[in-house]
Amino acid sequence: MIHSDTVISLSQDATYQDMGDNEPAVILQLSTGRLFTCNLTTRCFLDLLADPCSLGDAVDQLLKTFDVPREKLERDLIKLAGQLLAAGLIQLN
Amino acid sequence: SHKQDYQEPTLEEQE
Incomplete structure (x- = not known):
C-alpha cells in the first residue's frame, strides 16, 4: 500500500514526452511498447520522479x-501512484 | 503567485 512516506521514482523501463509547456504527455513503456496518455497533473507528478521522491514530498511540491486542498491531492496521488506502479511505469525505492 | 486550476490526474492506456 502506498502512503505519504513511500519513496518512488520513474521506472527505467518508462519514458515520457510532454507536448509543450503546461501540456499533457505521452508515456511509453520501453519493453512492451505500451503507450499511455496522461493529463498535466500526472505529467507534473512524473516530473518530480526523475529522482526518488516520497509521495508526501511530491504532494508538497504540487501544492505550489x-x-x-492537500487532502484531496494526496488522495488522488496515492491512487495515481498505485495505477502507475501496477502498469510498471514507476518503481518503489 | 497564481496557481493553476486542478484536474484529477489521469492515466489512460492507448492502443
Whole structure:
C-alpha cells in the first residue's frame, strides 16, 4: 500500500514526452511498447520522479502549482501512484 | 503567485 512516506521514482523501463509547456504527455513503456496518455497533473507528478521522491514530498511540491486542498491531492496521488506502479511505469525505492 | 486550476490526474492506456 502506498502512503505519504513511500519513496518512488520513474521506472527505467518508462519514458515520457510532454507536448509543450503546461501540456499533457505521452508515456511509453520501453519493453512492451505500451503507450499511455496522461493529463498535466500526472505529467507534473512524473516530473518530480526523475529522482526518488516520497509521495508526501511530491504532494508538497504540487501544492505550489495547483489550487487544490492537500487532502484531496494526496488522495488522488496515492491512487495515481498505485495505477502507475501496477502498469510498471514507476518503481518503489 | 497564481496557481493553476486542478484536474484529477489521469492515466489512460492507448492502443
